[in-house]
Amino acid sequence: MPNSPKMLIYKQSQIDILACNSSTRTDICSQKYALMFYATSHGMDELLREIMLINRLLLIFYSRSVKIKKTTVISEKEIIAMENTKIDRRVRKTKALLLKGLTQLMEEKDVNHISVRELTDLVDLNRGTFYLHYRDIFDMVNQVEDELFQQFDELFHENASGDDSTTTLTVLTNVFTFLANNEKTVRAFMGPHGDLTFINRLKELVKTRVRHSWEDRGMAPDKFEYFFAYTATGCIGLMEAWLRGGFQESAEEMASLADVLLLNGIHPLLK
Structure with a gap:
């Protein structure tokens, strides 16, 4: 099988990744590793780091016998765009949570008396997450x-x-x-x-x-x-x-x- 899959497909009822033309469980496993190799060779760190998230982005429709009934072809650009949208949504959610905590603390004390640890503890985030943004x-x-x-x-x-x-x-x-x-x-x-x-x-x-x-x-x-x-x-x-x-x-x-x-x-x- 070539290193670059011709199309990437997501399985709706199970979490698995495979390339086109695969219809058995054995092939599903092998194609997953092929995709991981593909991600590595193309420098797609986000795909490797969050392979489970990619599973939710790609689309597979198949029967219980694992035979593919319908496939949706998704280009690399579409995958990256979908991934960026997902990341942006997570960033907005994190920032909204931090802002909610900040405004809550500002009802009690001045800004210069609020620490990062105090804020992150309040909203149940680690400080590393805070420093990713501020x-x-x-x-x-x-x-x-x-x-x-x-x-x-x-x-x-x-x-x-x-x-x-x-x-x-x-x-x-x-x-x-x-x-x-x-x-x-x-x-x-x-x-x-x-x-x-x-x-x-x-x-x-x-x-x-x-x-x-x-x-x-x-x-x-x-x-x-x-x-x-x-x-x-x-x-x-x-x-x-x-x-x-x-x-x-x-x-x-x-x-x-x-x-x-x-x-x-x-x-x-x-x-």
Whole structure:
């Protein structure tokens, strides 16, 4: 039999690997070793290291007499793509588990008092798994923030529509929607044990968006810094109050309230 199997097939009811044109149990065993040799010769370390996982990726349909009734041909590229998808899914699951543990710990203590061991013990992972993805707790926090603000930026692009994309109300709606979509993480990062860097980065992103609205309205550029310093403090306070209240109002309601307060002060609320 050639070293490179012509096609790889997965057996649905049993875990075994074989190449094409095999119909006996004896051949199943021999073809498995051929595939392992094939993986080695092609440098496919992932196939060798997780041969059981490959078994689930390949497809074999055959009768109880081990005669193949139907086969599905899967190319090398397809196998690698499927494997990468599997790996990506595992990575996302691991990172989500670590983030859940981190936000839980941040409800009790500051980030600089959280150790890798404490986090991994909480989520029942070993430290080696943590270090596959992050250098330390601070690196994890930075990466989480990067991912969050990437979502934040994408939200603005999704909701952008002509001139409306630069209105203050649109900016505020996007901000409160972003907070609501990431409630648990944002609650931890903006809470009493949160990360001040997160709030500062949020302010800078909002500042960029609000500046566009300011300029579109023909407002004096030299007054913008004072305007934003005043409004940012109020908006952050409003966000924190909303978080503490458990998101009782919708993102749209909070955005409208913030817009009214920014434009008219508290007078409309006193009526």
